[in-house]
Amino acid sequence: MSSHDRPDDRAASAFRFATELVAWVATPWALAAYSVPLAVLSVVVLIGLPTVFATPGDKRSVIVAVPGFVTIALVLLHVVVAVAAAWVAWHAVAAALVSVLAVVTVVLELPRWRWLSAR
Numbered sequence: 001m002s003s004h005d006r007p008d009d010r011a012a013s014a015f016r017f018a019t020e021l022v023a024w025v026a027t028p029w030a031l032a033a034y035s036v037p038l039a040v041l042s043v044v045v046l047i048g049l050p051t052v053f054a055t056p057g058d059k060r061s062v063i064v065a066v067p068g069f070v071t072i073a074l075v076l077l078h079v080v081v082a083v084a085a086a087w088v089a090w091h092a093v094a095a096a097l098v099s100v101l102a103v104v105t106v107v108l109e110l111p112r113w114r115w116l117s118a119r
Helices: 010-032 036-052 068-089 092-117
Strands: none
Touching (some): 010 036, 010 092, 068 092
C-alpha cells in the first residue's frame, strides 16, 4: 500500500468515535466536582482540537493542516483521557469496559496510523 492509499477504516472510525464520545462525557463528569469551568473547557478542547487541526487527506475539510503525527496524538489524547476520566468518574465495571474499548480502538487504528505517519 502506498502512502497515498488511505486504508479502509470504517470499523476503526466507529470505535474511534465511541472513544471520543466517552472522553467528551467522562472528562467533564470527572472534572465537574473540582471545577465546572474546567469541565466545560475540557469539552471545548476535546472537540475543538480535532475539529480545527487535521491531516490533509484524512478529513474532507481541513481548517489547519497538520502532519499525521499530530492527528495520531489527538486520537491518543482522546483514548487516554477517556480511560482516565472513566476510572475517576464511573464504577469500575464501566471503566473496565471503557478500557477494553480503548484497546480495541488502538488496535483498529494501527493501519490508519501507519498511513498517517507517512503524511
